[in-house]
Amino acid sequence: MILHIIRHLGVKGGLGYAYEYGGSTVEAMDMESRMTLCNMSIEGGARIGYVNPDETTFAYLEGRPYAPKGAEWEAAKKRWLAWRSDPDAHYDDVVTFRAEEIAPTVTWGITPGQAIPIDGRIPLLEELPPEERPVAEEALAYMGFRPGQPIKGVPIQVAFIGSCTNARLSDLREVARYLRGHRVKRGVRALVVPGSEWVARKAEEEGIAEVFREAGFEWRMPGCSMCLAMNPDRLEGDELCASSSNRNYKGRMGSPRGRTVLMSPLMVAAAAVTGEIADAREVFGIGR
Amino acid sequence: MLEKFTVIRGRAVPLRGEDIDTDRILPARFMKVLTFEGLGQYLFYDERFDEKGNPKPHPLNDPRYRGATILLVESGFGSGSSREHAPQAIKRAGFKAIIGESFAEIFFGNATAIGLPCVSLAPEDLGVLFRSVEENPELEVEIDLVNKEVRFGDRTAPLSIREEAREALVEGLWDPIGELLEAGALLDEFDRKLPYPRRAE
Numbered sequence: 178m179i180l181h182i183i184r185h186l187g188v189k190g191g192l193g194y195a196y197e198y199g200g201s202t203v204e205a206m207d208m209e210s211r212m213t214l215c216n217m218s219i220e221g222g223a224r225i226g227y228v229n230p231d232e233t234t235f236a237y238l239e240g241r242p243y244a245p246k247g248a249e250w251e252a253a254k255k256r257w258l259a260w261r262s263d264p265d266a267h268y269d270d271v272v273t274f275r276a277e278e279i280a281p282t283v284t285w286g287i288t289p290g291q292a293i294p295i296d297g298r299i300p301l302l303e304e305l306p307p308e309e310r311p312v313a314e315e316a317l318a319y320m321g322f323r324p325g326q327p328i329k330g331v332p333i334q335v336a337f338i339g340s341c342t343n344a345r346l347s348d349l350r351e352v353a354r355y356l357r358g359h360r361v362k363r364g365v366r367a368l369v370v371p372g373s374e375w376v377a378r379k380a381e382e383e384g385i386a387e388v389f390r391e392a393g394f395e396w397r398m399p400g401c402s403m404c405l406a407m408n409p410d411r412l413e414g415d416e417l418c419a420s421s422s423n424r425n426y427k428g429r430m431g432s433p434r435g436r437t438v439l440m441s442p443l444m445v446a447a448a449a450v451t452g453e454i455a456d457a458r459e460v461f462g463i464g465r
Numbered sequence: 466m467l468e469k470f471t472v473i474r475g476r477a478v479p480l481r482g483e484d485i486d487t488d489r490i491l492p493a494r495f496m497k498v499l500t501f502e503g504l505g506q507y508l509f510y511d512e513r514f515d516e517k518g519n520p521k522p523h524p525l526n527d528p529r530y531r532g533a534t535i536l537l538v539e540s541g542f543g544s545g546s547s548r549e550h551a552p553q554a555i556k557r558a559g560f561k562a563i564i565g566e567s568f569a570e571i572f573f574g575n576a577t578a579i580g581l582p583c584v585s586l587a588p589e590d591l592g593v594l595f596r597s598v599e600e601n602p603e604l605e606v607e608i609d610l611v612n613k614e615v616r617f618g619d620r621t622a623p624l625s626i627r628e629e630a631r632e633a634l635v636e637g638l639w640d641p642i643g644e645l646l647e648a649g650a651l652l653d654e655f656d657r658k659l660p661y662p663r664r665a666e
Contacts, residue, residue: 188484189541192567222544224570288484288544312483405493405546426488426545433492433511 178202179217180282180292180439182274187309188290191223194269197262198228202276208237209345216342217423220289230257281457284425284439285328286316291425293328295444295456301325319427320436321415328454331438333419335412336361336449337430338394338442339370340404340422346376348421348442353388355443355461361393362452368410369394370402394449406431419448469637470582473562473608475534477598478524485538486545487572491554493546504550505558525558529602537595538565542583543572552576562608564615564624566591577630580639584608586615590622610635 183190196218203211211228218226228234235254238244245253280294291313293299299317301324302310317324322331338344338352349371361367369389371377377399380386386396402410404422411431412418418430418437421444425437438454447457458464495507513523520526536555542565543551552575555563562582576583586594597618598604607616608624610631615622633639645652 188544189567192541192570219547219571220545222541222569288486308483315482405488407493407497424486424488424545426486428492428511429488431494433516 178276178279178282179214179220180284180289181279181294182272183217183221183290184282184292185274186221186272186290188220188288189222190290191218191221194223196221196223196226197268198226199262200273203228204231204233206233207347208233209347212345213342217289220423229261231261281441281444283328283444283454284437285320285322286313287319287425287427288312288316289423289425289439291316292439295329295454297328299324299326299328319434328438329456331417331454333365333438333448333453334416335403335418335420336365336367336394336445337370337403337418337420337422338445339368339372339397339402339420341372341401342423343421343442344370344372344376346379348372349376349380349385349389350383352442352446353385355457355463356392356446356450357388359392359446359450359461361449365449365452367392367394367449368397368403370397370410371399374399392450403430405429411435412437419445419454421445467637467640467643468580470562470580470634470639471609471611473535473582473610474605475561476530476532476603477535477537477564477594477606478527478530478533479537479595479598480524481539481595483539484541484544487543487548487551488545490543490551491548493548495554496548496550498550501550501553501557503557504554505556508554508558532559533602534559534561535606535608536560536563537591537598538563539591540566542568543576544569547571547575549575549579552579552581556581564591564594564606564608573627573630577633577639578641580634582608582610582626582630582634584610584615584624584626586622586624590615590620593620594622 198214215226215228280296282292282294284292285299299322302313305313371380390396401407403418412435413432415434415436420437420439421442425439428435430437443457447455447460451460489512490509491504491507492511495504495510509523509525513521513526515521524530551572556579562584564584564586566588567585568583573583594617604617609616613624615624
């Protein structure tokens, strides 16, 4: 969803703005999905991303370490609700998307805004606004893609489910639910790196770690890992990585020629089991 | 006492490219440092050097621009990861200011907070400045934060910068963390009102 939004608003779309997300889809999302949305507002150029506090927020916070308790909790809830945007609030700009029109979205280039639906084609230069063409040309050369080629079916060497943005407990639960019974394709290096110590512990307790291990993923210690490659987890040469992290800039995964294709955690799992960029809906028979 | 930025003078180096991200400015693997000392040598490392460490053609490797203290960029400069290391590397490579069309929000904030002014010019003025510097690398460029203009050759172009940032730079009040730490007793007072673990505990 956020890749779709950034694709349409651009990586500079949010300059000078704070993004507030609302509407029935966002209201129905759990907190962790909202965090992914808000976290990646930065990739869209915005200063912050925000979703109004509601019962979902309170249910998520109540009882967590450092959350206020008793009378302090009631006072905090009241204070937070007072921060909700007024129904007649004035916005500098409003953009509307229809969730049912969003296909799983993946990047093809070197910025998070260079994205397409999984069944789409990499754009032809002439289809792009003139100001986007130089970066698009640079991206095509770096990624080794041809304009107009489909993204589906592109072979991958590495699959990475990780990062603070997209390796929360709900992400791992969702992937594990569909991954059971599948195997990582031979020749693909697949890693899961939980977003935090807490997530790692919970996932071990729930048996999620075991599902990943049985499928052929390496279950790793929590941390940043390949998201920015400050430890030994990195791409070699021009390896291509299907990644649930939030950034696909040149050299981001440690190799100055390494290639990153951003997608949701479930889409990474689909890529891991097929060995190529794939549609998770087809691979796991979702919604068909 | 912090430096007050009123007029910054120097030669410029033109660095073309849209949406240049902080991973390019300073690749993450060079962030394993405790201080920012020496980061300047890794500025744009993967753009300037190949995998064997041999220099590649790049404006920052171009002897004509050696010693330049103003970095010229295009739009969306500094997108991506918020990392202080990126503006630190630019500053420690000897740059005193950046002129561009637009800057990523967080990068702008990080740069301002370390005393590295980022000013914007209208696309047309910026285009003329780029071409002028490319034609004459010796060209002296002047950023005047008091009168809000950039001067070069016989041209004067109005600059824009968020007013709070401009005032902070001109008055030498651009280090908010330093100011915060000087608040002393006020901090303790605020601290006592917080529902979560306090500094004193």
